[in-house]
Amino acid sequence: MLPLSKSSFWPTWLIAQQELHASFASKRGLFVSIIFIVVWILLLVYPIRYSAEAMHSPDTSSLILSGLSMVGLEPLKEWMLAEFAIYWIVALFLFPASSLLMATDQMITERNRGGLRFLTLRCSRGQIFFGRFVGHLLIQTCLIVMTLVITYLLLLFNGSDLWLEGLQIMPLLLLNLVIVICPFIALMSLLSVVMNSVRMASLMAVIILLLGGLIVNYAASYLPFLSMLNYWIPGTQVAQMAQSTPSLALLTSWSPIMQTVGFLVLGYGLFKRQSI
Amino acid sequence: MSALIECQGLNKSYGNKYALQDINFEIKAGQPIALVGPNGAGKSTLFGILSGYMAATSGDARVLGYKVGSPELIGRIGALPQDALFDPNLTIMQQLSFLARLQGFEKAASFKEAARVLELMQLADIAKEKITALSHGMKKRVAIAQALMGSPDLVLLDEPTAGLDPANARNIRQQVMALSGETTFVISSHNLDELERLCDQVLLLEQGELKTQKMIGLQQSAQDISYLTLRLQDKNPSIESEIKKLKSVSHISSKQNDEFVIGYYHRVNTTLDQQLLQLLAQHNIPYRQISRGQSLEDQLFMNQ
Numbered sequence: 123m124l125p126l127s128k129s130s131f132w133p134t135w136l137i138a139q140q141e142l143h144a145s146f147a148s149k150r151g152l153f154v155s156i157i158f159i160v161v162w163i164l165l166l167v168y169p170i171r172y173s174a175e176a177m178h179s180p181d182t183s184s185l186i187l188s189g190l191s192m193v194g195l196e197p198l199k200e201w202m203l204a205e206f207a208i209y210w211i212v213a214l215f216l217f218p219a220s221s222l223l224m225a226t227d228q229m230i231t232e233r234n235r236g237g238l239r240f241l242t243l244r245c246s247r248g249q250i251f252f253g254r255f256v257g258h259l260l261i262q263t264c265l266i267v268m269t270l271v272i273t274y275l276l277l278l279f280n281g282s283d284l285w286l287e288g289l290q291i292m293p294l295l296l297l298n299l300v301i302v303i304c305p306f307i308a309l310m311s312l313l314s315v316v317m318n319s320v321r322m323a324s325l326m327a328v329i330i331l332l333l334g335g336l337i338v339n340y341a342a343s344y345l346p347f348l349s350m351l352n353y354w355i356p357g358t359q360v361a362q363m364a365q366s367t368p369s370l371a372l373l374t375s376w377s378p379i380m381q382t383v384g385f386l387v388l389g390y391g392l393f394k395r396q397s398i
Numbered sequence: 399m400s401a402l403i404e405c406q407g408l409n410k411s412y413g414n415k416y417a418l419q420d421i422n423f424e425i426k427a428g429q430p431i432a433l434v435g436p437n438g439a440g441k442s443t444l445f446g447i448l449s450g451y452m453a454a455t456s457g458d459a460r461v462l463g464y465k466v467g468s469p470e471l472i473g474r475i476g477a478l479p480q481d482a483l484f485d486p487n488l489t490i491m492q493q494l495s496f497l498a499r500l501q502g503f504e505k506a507a508s509f510k511e512a513a514r515v516l517e518l519m520q521l522a523d524i525a526k527e528k529i530t531a532l533s534h535g536m537k538k539r540v541a542i543a544q545a546l547m548g549s550p551d552l553v554l555l556d557e558p559t560a561g562l563d564p565a566n567a568r569n570i571r572q573q574v575m576a577l578s579g580e581t582t583f584v585i586s587s588h589n590l591d592e593l594e595r596l597c598d599q600v601l602l603l604e605q606g607e608l609k610t611q612k613m614i615g616l617q618q619s620a621q622d623i624s625y626l627t628l629r630l631q632d633k634n635p636s637i638e639s640e641i642k643k644l645k646s647v648s649h650i651s652s653k654q655n656d657e658f659v660i661g662y663y664h665r666v667n668t669t670l671d672q673q674l675l676q677l678l679a680q681h682n683i684p685y686r687q688i689s690r691g692q693s694l695e696d697q698l699f700m701n702q
Binding site: 133136137140144148149150232235236237239240241242243244245246395397398 | 469473479493
């Protein structure tokens with residue numbers, strides 16, 4: 123077997139590493155990461171902590187639980203770990219948003235600057251394209267791990283006895299969240315290829331995610347087969363996931379995995395033929 | 399030996415406009431090759447296709463026997479792309495060592511390789527700078543340095559000395575000459591004097607078509623006519639008729655009365671240069687230079 127450094131995956135890994143380096147080691151990347159962590163700490167210390175305490179408290183728990191039932195999040199009351207229950211809801215919506223924001227410029231600026239030309243002489247376009255995707259996936263995974271650890275510390279800080287259950291649920295939450303963000307990053311990989319500016323790529327992502335459902339449903343009222351396009355809008359399963367437990371939520375994974383593969387295949391196909 | 403570069407029926411069009419039209423040529427590895435032509439002639443497009451930056455509309459382009467863009471060519475072609483810039487957020491050393499690692503160097507060796515090519519370009523002291531801190535000329539030299547990493551078989555340099563000061567342009571010419579044994583350079587430039595000094599062979603592109611492919615300086619012996627180029631210190635139109643009287647001179651052309659290109663039958667008269675010097679001494683005419691052959695500019699454009 124070839125050592126990793128001689129395999130064709132090695133350049134992909136190097137490019138992914140470079141993305142990690144640019145995100146966490148450069149001043150700009152460090153600044154964005156610090157902002158991200160500060161926002162999460164504020165979320166954990168105020169809304170999540172107070173919500174969790176309220177769920178623990180016999181005085182307010184019935185009120186909270188009836189509120190959850192009203193918004194369709196009744197299964198959360200089954201969670202023994204209130205901190206992670208609230209984290210689950212917040213993370214399911216925030217990480218796709220942060221993935222969109224942080225993965226927008228996978229190649230656009232570099233292509234406009236001509237910098238991709240230095241890379242294509244040394245590795246294949248596939249290695250560049252998938253390396254960038256893997257790099258951004260790793261960046262978001264690192265951020266998810268950091269927020270999970272902070273949430274776990276909050277659980278301990280709140281004096282919970284369920285420290286072992288907390289450790290057990292963390293990998294499941296991580297797996298779910300990574301699967302959820304995959305199609306968002308893959309969509310941005312595709313848009314990085316087809317769009318000429320970061321602003322246009324962001325705008326197109328917003329149109330696809332916010333208006334895509336409306337447009338597809340309207341078109342499907344005339345041409346019913348177009349309703350199949352709903353399967354290609356990332357995040358449509360998130361509301362359903364929020365209403366279930368992490369282990370049950372895994373059953374919806376086929377949809378984000380299919381979307382990820384579809385976006386990556388299309389993006390790579392276009393990038394392979396693109397003039398740079 | 400198979401051709402280093404081989405193009406057959408190569409076309410590239412943007413909509414209805416042809417950037418390259420039916421390009422056919424073959425180049426073998428060896429001394430540097432010049433690619434010349436006016437702005438918009440298709441030089442950068444040809445470089446772009448050979449480097450795999452863009453696909454040809456039709457036709458076939460091969461480098462080292464492989465179709466351009468093939469995985470076998472990864473790391474074997476170096477290129478100075480026109481107007482390409484490095485990442486402004488990372489240092490020069492970080493970026494060059496990263497490129498070296500992609501090219502297959504181990505981590506420690508990648509830093510050494512980056513330092514080596516920076517040293518070649520006399521830029522060792524800016525390794526820790528970011529690209530934004532450098533002048534235009536320095537940025538270009540960094541880009542040339544990346545093209546030389548890993549000693550590729552073929553290096554395509556698109557206007558390497560444009561915008562450089564004379565000392566640095568000279569250094570780049572010296573590096574090209576020094577590395578020519580192991581690497582074949584294809585150089586696009588508008589500086590014909592520079593190309594004449596560096597290159598053995600020239601390709602002339604005009605309006606997307608290959609007009610000429612010839613060996614520089616080889617034309618004379620093939621046609622039995624040799625050339626001497628005489629540059630005078632001051633203008634002197636009357637000397638032209640005196641030169642014409644010398645034995646074996648077939649024709650003479652004058653540029654602004656201070657530079658003459660003299661065509662002659664070298665088999666008939668092998669000492670015309672000495673006779674020319676005597677003639678100048680007799681008339682007390684100071685000269686700047688007498689050189690054998692025509693300038694590249696004259697070779698390419700005099701008969702058009």
